Amino acid sequence: MLGDEDLDAAEHWVDNWESGLAERLRQTRELSQRVSELTVTVHSDDGLVEMTVGSSGAVTGLRLDERIRRQPADRTAEQILAVLRQATTELAAQVARVTEETVGTDNETGRAVIASFTRRIVSDDGHDHGRR
Template identity: 45%
Template sequence: MFGDESVDSALERIEQWQQSMAQRAEQAQTLAQRTSALTATARSRDDLVTVTVGPEGQLTQLHLDERTRRQSAAATARAIMEALQAAKDALVMKFEAATAETVGADSETGRMLNESLRRRLGMPLESSDEAR
């Protein structure tokens, strides 16, 4: 039914497929390890507020300079939100860099993961490179 060439060719394709799947699994594991520990820190323009966000964009640290006592609560709130957004922006850039270095930014997996993080953070879906 099959010539020796067809069987050999089929076995070779199966072996290549297995190697490809193993490589993808390794890349995904590397990406998961790298991104699970990502953090990003940013300061407000007036340097009165510093925030750090964790891998899902959650606020993990907030530092208010003592000088914030001399300004209105509304000004401090704006500075916190500004620093928080800057930290999230930095987190996305780090995540996208890790994605590009592991699974590839243009791969279906890379695009899906980058888009997923942007959605969770309430950010535009274009990549940081396009936004520049």
């Protein structure tokens, strides 16, 4: 049989577990909200290409300076892809920062969020693979 001390300890453990669960849920909701609001805008070094990507990694804005007409199309394509890689890499860094600030990165949840985002948006070679 359990004594009063054992019952008190069990009740205390359940209360702590419940509080911890509620806090993790709050943190996870905050993480989701903050990540959904992320956007990144990146410019090419020469300022000819400007790109904005949203939290999903989708391009939400692309601006090409009129001076871009003075260069070969191949160069323009290279710049667009380079800026996209920069943007998705920056977005992944922002997701990691927000994850650290909310749920932390020293736990399974934080590591899983970062790994999933990185796998989905940025591959090891830095090319965008999120919308293929």
